Amino acid sequence: MNLRQLEVFIRVAETKSMSKAAQQLYISQPAVSQTIAELEDSLETKLFERINRRLLLTNSGEVLYTYSKRIIGLLSEAQHQIKDLANLKRGKLSVGASTTIGIYLLPQIIGNFKKLYPNIEFIFTIDNTSVIEALLLDAQIDIGIVEGPIFSKDLELIHFAHDQLEIICSSEHKWARSQTKQITIEDLEKETLIFREEGSGTREIIENVLKSKGVNYRPQHILNNTEAIKKAV
Template sequence: MNLRQLKIFVMVCKTKNMSKAAKKLYMSQPAISQTISELEEDLNIKLFDRIKKRLKLTYAGKILLRNSKRILNLVDETENIIKDIVNMNQGKLRIGASMTIGTYLLPQIIEGFLNKYNKIHLPFTIDNTKVIEDMILDNKLDLALVEGPIYCKDILVEHFFDDQLYLMCSSKHSWSHKRKINSEELKGEDFIIREKGSGTRETIENIMRKHSIKYHVTHVFNNIEAIKRAIISNLGVSILPEICVKEELKKGLLVKVDIQGIEFKRKFSIIYHKDKYRSQLFNNFVNHIYTNICKS
């Protein structure tokens, strides 16, 4: 068993097809098939059940896939360590962020970091929490900043910021004069919410469920800016993070409404794979977050 075989095996598992794996790896299909056969022969066990021309991992195959990913990740991390030792003035850190953080916090975080380390490359991805979590697990990101709960035991979580959310309505809405409602008043309102997989949505749903609050979702949007525009046009109400609505509140376009006896709070977190090597660059970036966001 060698690294070449493991890389080919992982690609076959990912594509679930020998021909597709061959295209991805710029190899011939017979070469892929031969490698898998040699790997099965070396290990003296079947890694795939071949049923109706479809590949399905055996129990042994699932074990090998799990550990192959860890081995290949470890190889990547070892190369990164060597690069750190050779040249500390250059580096690359792949960063992810969920939508709220990516839109309203990440740009200033990256700008401040690059002002200190201008030779560092910081490619970043912004998507909902579920997508970002999957990218961490697939080693497509080194670390990420998210607002949603993380359930995978392979991901380590460090809280770095406490976020407050508020019920928002238009200045044209009848609630704009009341500024406080009871939870029963939400029942008859058009409620706007983020898409499934959003950390903001999950936070809202969990708190609503905890307090047995009934509400009727009429619109689902995949970004907060669209929700804000809809609220301003008095198309519905929503619960939004405080960091996202400062300008609109200042201009009087949105109005913050309290729900009697209920607060919407959550924590922003830094997440990374438990097997991730924390390079000097990694640690410097995390320290930058704590220094510039937590104390701001």
């Protein structure tokens, strides 16, 4: 039994005629007759009785008609649902973002997206870059937005923006009072630094730069939130 057989069966049941069903389906009457015969053979029961040149459903035919209409209706509904998903008229999107992006950029990005596609439901996960990468690889989120490097070759990367990292210090620190505003490698090596936690994309980028410049840095405090670091300074 297949969908095409059910469609032919429904048309015969509703027109009460194989010839009319054939005309509406643009197929030959023998093809309709063969389809009904195959259905009856597979179900081992008669589906129609011929009365006064009309084909009327048997009790078994009535049961099959009810379920066939339901099946075809569900298929049509599924097709509409899938079309809506493809056109972003409805659906669910699971988004992961690294901590910095999740705090400062994600709300605006999602706000703009919701204006265009108001019926899309969002599920958010905010964590450091390494966690977001792991969630993507485990198919627990649909898309990740991070600022740090991604190491897996199984993920597709699209660069969408550029950012600039700055060193910050207290307004009471000697660097803030300096007239030159120049910080040397030696200056950095003398200071204790506040870093993000391991796995943070921001930390990964900073450490790569410091190592490339030969800086012997000393991260004395580790905080997992950019706002906490700003307040700690």
